[in-house]
Amino acid sequence: MVMATISIFTAIFQKMEQISLYRLLLKQSLSRKRALLDSVLETTVDSVLLVGHDGIVKKASFSSEVIFASRSSDLVGQEISSLLPELTCAELTEAHAAEEYVAIAANGDRIPVEVSVSQTRASMGETATLIVRDIRQRKAREDELYFHAYHDALTRLPNRRYLFEHVSKNLSADQPGLVVMLDLDRFKEVNDIYGHPMGDKALTAIAARLKTHITDEIFISRVGGDEFVLVLQGREYFDTVSEVATSILHDIQRPIALSAGDVEFDASIGVARCPDDGVSALDLFRCADMAMYSAKGSDEPIHFYDASTDEHDTRAIELVPALRDAVENDSLILHYQPKVELLSNSFCGVEALTRWQHPEYGPVSPEFFVNIAEQTRLIAPMTYWSIKEGVRQHNEWRK
Numbered sequence: 001m002v003m004a005t006i007s008i009f010t011a012i013f014q015k016m017e018q019i020s021l022y023r024l025l026l027k028q029s030l031s032r033k034r035a036l037l038d039s040v041l042e043t044t045v046d047s048v049l050l051v052g053h054d055g056i057v058k059k060a061s062f063s064s065e066v067i068f069a070s071r072s073s074d075l076v077g078q079e080i081s082s083l084l085p086e087l088t089c090a091e092l093t094e095a096h097a098a099e100e101y102v103a104i105a106a107n108g109d110r111i112p113v114e115v116s117v118s119q120t121r122a123s124m125g126e127t128a129t130l131i132v133r134d135i136r137q138r139k140a141r142e143d144e145l146y147f148h149a150y151h152d153a154l155t156r157l158p159n160r161r162y163l164f165e166h167v168s169k170n171l172s173a174d175q176p177g178l179v180v181m182l183d184l185d186r187f188k189e190v191n192d193i194y195g196h197p198m199g200d201k202a203l204t205a206i207a208a209r210l211k212t213h214i215t216d217e218i219f220i221s222r223v224g225g226d227e228f229v230l231v232l233q234g235r236e237y238f239d240t241v242s243e244v245a246t247s248i249l250h251d252i253q254r255p256i257a258l259s260a261g262d263v264e265f266d267a268s269i270g271v272a273r274c275p276d277d278g279v280s281a282l283d284l285f286r287c288a289d290m291a292m293y294s295a296k297g298s299d300e301p302i303h304f305y306d307a308s309t310d311e312h313d314t315r316a317i318e319l320v321p322a323l324r325d326a327v328e329n330d331s332l333i334l335h336y337q338p339k340v341e342l343l344s345n346s347f348c349g350v351e352a353l354t355r356w357q358h359p360e361y362g363p364v365s366p367e368f369f370v371n372i373a374e375q376t377r378l379i380a381p382m383t384y385w386s387i388k389e390g391v392r393q394h395n396e397w398r399k
Contacts, residue, residue, distance in 0.1 A: 047113075047132035050120065055080050055089045058127055067113060067134050069105040084132075087115065092128040095119055103132065112139045154200055155207035158221035163229055166219055167281040171274040176235040178273050180245060181288035183296070184226035184252070185266040188377060194260045202256050202263060209251040213244070229288070238273060245269050245302050268295040269302045277305045293317070296375050316372055322358060323369055327382050332356055334389050352390040354382065 047064035051057050060075040068075060068083060080087060086101045098116040105111055114133040119126070150162040158166070171177045184206065191199035203226065210220050210228060219231040230248075232241060249269065255262040270292025272278060277287040287305040293316065295303035326332050336350040356364045373379040 047130075047134075049075070049080070049083075049130040049132060050127045051080050051092055051130055053089070053092055053126050053128065055092065057083070064132070067103055067105065067111055067132060069107045069109065074106075080130075084113075084115065084130075087130075091117060093119075098131075098133070100135070112136060152222040155204055155222050157207055157211070157228075158219070160221070160223045163219075163221040163223060163231070164281050166221075167231055167284060170219075170231065170233055171279075171281075171284065173275045173279055175233070176238070176274055177231060177233040178237055178241050178271055179284040179288045180230040180232065180241065181270045181272075181285070181292040182228045182230065182245075182248070182252075183268050183292055185268060185296075187226035187265060190263050190265075194258065194263070198258050198260055198263075201258055202265070205256045206252060206265070209254075210248065212251070213248055218244070229285075241271055242302060245271070249301060267301060268292050270295055270305065271302065272305045277307070290317075293375065316368070319358070319361075319364070319369065319372060320378075323356070323372055323378055323382075326356055326358075327378060327385055330385070330389075332382070332385060332389075334386060334393065336393070352386060352393075354386045 044061055044063055046061075047067050048059075048061040049057055049064065050059040057075050057078050057080060060072040062072050064070075064072050064075055075083070080092070081089075082104065084101050084103055095118045096116065098114045101113055101115050103111040103113045112135050114135050116131045118129045118131075120129045150159060151157065152159045167179065171179070187199065187202070190202055203222075207222065207228075213230075214220055217233045217237070219233075221229050221231075223229050230244075232244065237244070249267055252265055252267050255264050270288045270290065272284045272287035272291060274284055278284045291303040291305040294306070295301055333355045335353045335355050337353060338347060339349045339351055340346065341348045353366070354370075355366065356369050358364050370379070373382050
């Protein structure tokens with residue numbers, strides 16, 4: 001009987017020793033896992049937050065301090081809504097891939113982050129593991145790429161692409177406004193005389209002056225070369241656009257100090273009204289361009305689009321490539337008008353007159369095509385052609 005009792009107690013003690021050993025091994029295993037987890041939390045670049053389904057932070061990695069500007073130990077116990085206001089408690093109960101949020105740091109900074117959520121069963125109960133990635137550098141690169149895609153590199157004003165989208169979005173039949181096209185006069189001469197670097201400096205100076213006129217309702221862009229476009233939102237500008245344009249014109253006319261000397265510019269300005277002259281961006285640009293072209297050929301620097309002159313101006317634009325071809329392919333004609341000395345009634349020479357016979361329109365008025373040449377920089381090659389042809393004909397007559 002005694003021996004049997006001893007055997008029973010011995011078996012119990014052995015079992016207890018096994019249980020104790022198992023507990024010890026389990027404790028060591030948990031300790032190792034905890035140490036591994038701590039090591040991971042200490043070395044990970046991304047912030048790791050363990051959050052209960054009640055929205056309370058249970059644990060935070062050391063790297064969380066970079067994003068939230070607070071010690072990781074101070075983050076424990078905080079509500080996740082104070083750190084990631086856009087993240088709801090409902091989202092903590094479901095795993096989801098990385099999505100963009102805004103984190104609020106202890107100093108009030110708003111940090112763009114990417115957050116992924118996974119579910120974890122831990123000693124602290126059901127928790128959500130949040131991997132929070134700082135994406136400030138990536139956002140900065142994206143913003144830089146976006147800026148260069150929508151802005152002019154030289155003046156840093158909005159470019160043609162930005163302008164088109166702005167007009168399409170902000171001007172319509174129900175959103176009246178104006179498109180004002182501005183082209184610098186004599187800019188080519190500055191480029192030719194002083195060189196492109198000086199020309200760029202002049203454009204930068206002009207752009208800086210134009211920027212002073214930007215408001216919530218006035219949008220200004222550079223669309224290329226020496227052309228700028230303004231967009232004025234609101235029907236009230238129908239009555240004041242001349243004042244705005246005149247003010248801008250006066251700013252442009254002020255001398256610009258360059259290392260090579262002071263230079264001065266003038267400008268031709270064309271105005272199109274939405275919806276009176278058009279609604280689409282393309283129509284408004286065309287009408288403003290027509291008006292600006294009319295301003296170049298007159299003594300008035302500011303012109304409003306006039307539909308009655310549209311056909312004439314459209315034909316002028318259509319004739320530009322044809323005139324260029326005529327100059328390059330020797331398709332112009334010189335007519336010679338005799339000159340007579342009145343006292344002796346004797347022949348003393350001829351005057352050479354350049355004429356153009358268009359294959360479709362027939363004879364084009366010199367006043368018309370010479371004006372086109374002056375405004376499109378064809379006047380120099382056309383003059384050179386006329387001199388060369390006149391000299392050639394003179395040599396023929398002398399043979």
